[in-house]
Amino acid sequence: MNNSFKIFSALFILLFLIGGVGIYLLIPKIGYINSSKVFSEFKLKKELETDLKKLELAKQRDLDSLKAELEISYNELNNSAKKSEKNINEFKVAQQQYYIREKQYNENYQRAADEYTQQVWKQLNTFIKEFGKKKGYDFVLGANGAGEIMYADENDDLTEEVLEYCNKRYDGDIK
Template identity: 30%
Template sequence: MNKITLPLSIIAIALSLFAIFNPKPSNDQVYVDVNKLLDGYKRTEIVRKDLQEKTTLLKANVDSLVSGWQKELKVYEKERAYMTKKEKELKQELLANKQQQINNYQQAVQKQMQEEDQKATQTVINDINDYVKEYGKTHSHQIIFGAGGNGNIMYAVEGADLTTKVLEGLNAEFEGK
């Protein structure tokens, strides 16, 4: 009986050591909260600030054009009693054309800002996706889910949330460590 106990003990110790020192891929299912990553990522803040500055400048341009048009309209209203029918028609046509041009410019500005917002947001999302992919490879995760608050993940244990770790690494990478 002693002859069998010693080899079994050695095998058990060897298997224990193998299990401890042989890292295996994590089979844990983990996730990140995409909304928290977007909000906490420092590049998002910079991109949003840049877009807000552009939007403010373009809005000021539109407001200036509208203000100028309104002044012309007030002048016309004061002077129309002294105008001939032909002058009134011409001035009304000019004011209508100017108003249409301002409306077209305003729509073009809104479209431009929407496109720039989408492009900037996609750039940030691509950064996050690339980082999460590398994080998953580095930490041997087989899958990392993205929770967006719309029912993708209804429940998860606290330890399955990688959001804070990923956000810290993402911001460190963005800032150049």
């Protein structure tokens, strides 16, 4: 009986270990990233941000030039002893053209900014998916403090690792 008790105990311990390992294997591997940080420090985002700044500067130069012309016209019109209907209408047309161009520039800028943001997220999502697969994660969650994840253990924070991976992948250092 002593022998069968030992065999039974060994089988019980073996089954217990197999069950424990099985349960461990069923637990998904989960990590999270600070999505705002990954977005803001991604190299593609920084490059596109530089392009947007160039676009903004070009827009501002053109608008400043038009505004200066408007101010000159306004001052000439105000200082003129004879204010003709034609001069007043020409000023109003120029003023209206300025506002139309300003609105167009703002709309174009916003459209470009939105397209750039979509382009950055599309690329990041691809790289983060690759990262998760390569590292064996079942889930990589995004946290930004706005309700996606309100708390997670810092040991599960993949932000720096994911950011490094994405930037290296973008540079072509990782295939």
